[in-house]
Amino acid sequence: xxxxxxxxxxxxxxxxxxxxxxxxxxxxxxxxxxxxxxxxxxxxxxxxxxxxxxxxxxxxxxxxxxxxxxxxxxxxxxxxxxxxxxxxxxxxxxxxxxxxxxxxxxxxxxxxxxxxxxxxxxxxxxxxxxxxxxxxxxxxxxxxxxxxxxxxxxxxxxxxxxxxxxxxxxxxxxxxxxxxxxxxxxxxxxxxxxxxxxxxxxxxxxxxxxxxxxxxxxxxxxxxxxxxxxxxxxxxxxxxxxxxxxxx
Numbered sequence: 001x002x003x004x005x006x007x008x009x010x011x012x013x014x015x016x017x018x019x020x021x022x023x024x025x026x027x028x029x030x031x032x033x034x035x036x037x038x039x040x041x042x043x044x045x046x047x048x049x050x051x052x053x054x055x056x057x058x059x060x061x062x063x064x065x066x067x068x069x070x071x072x073x074x075x076x077x078x079x080x081x082x083x084x085x086x087x088x089x090x091x092x093x094x095x096x097x098x099x100x101x102x103x104x105x106x107x108x109x110x111x112x113x114x115x116x117x118x119x120x121x122x123x124x125x126x127x128x129x130x131x132x133x134x135x136x137x138x139x140x141x142x143x144x145x146x147x148x149x150x151x152x153x154x155x156x157x158x159x160x161x162x163x164x165x166x167x168x169x170x171x172x173x174x175x176x177x178x179x180x181x182x183x184x185x186x187x188x189x190x191x192x193x194x195x196x197x198x199x200x201x202x203x204x205x206x207x208x209x210x211x212x213x214x215x216x217x218x219x220x221x222x223x224x225x226x227x228x229x230x231x232x233x234x235x236x237x238x239x240x241x242x243x244x245x246x247x248x
Contacts, residue, residue: 045065
């Protein structure tokens with residue numbers, strides 16, 4: 001049991017968890033369980049590959065200016081941490097560390113302070129307000145730009161629809177009607193029973209040039225279309241509805 005633990009500690013010692021001038025962090029086992037990682041006074045500027053089972057982490061007296069987002073989230077068993085005596089630059093990059101310190105005050109041995117900028121120098125990181133990070137969010141003009149683009153696209157769509165409607169109104173339709181099809185009877189309906197044998201031959205019986213109205217009547221004997229009135233119908237359709245019908 002002890003030999004296996006010793007091998008694990010030896011492997012950790014040979015793994016550089018944070019690089020400076022070739023000196024690794026010192027790792028030692030804690031009893032009954034846990035791992036102490038001492039990275040203090042190593043002139044570190046960043047942290048890498050820290051063991052996830054670390055329970056004590058000593059990072060004081062280094063050259064850390066910020067902490068990578070999510071760095072401490074995987075240390076679920078962390079019970080003690082020291083971050084003092086580091087020149088933390090309290091800009092947007094320090095927001096993650098500030099939020100983490102607020103949630104884990106009990107395990108921090110000494111609260112780290114800001115070294116720069118001058119407006120917050122020597123101020124504890126946990127004392128930074130939400131307003132200090134207001135500039136870190138996306139500028140409000142981004143939303144305005146998006147709304148402007150959407151508005152322009154909507155206007156273009158409306159213009160396109162209006163243009164299509166105008167084009168449809170000005171379009172001319174030409175229908176070709178063969179004279180031999182101007183009148184026909186649905187003889188196939190004669191085989192149906194009387195109650196289903198209602199034949200509606202819609203014929204054009206009256207065309208009024210003054211009122212431009214068409215009156216349709218039921219006629220079981222007359223053809224579907226009166227060819228004598230066809231010129232008048234074509235004239236009305238052309239003048240009022242811009243529809244040209246070509247008789248062949």
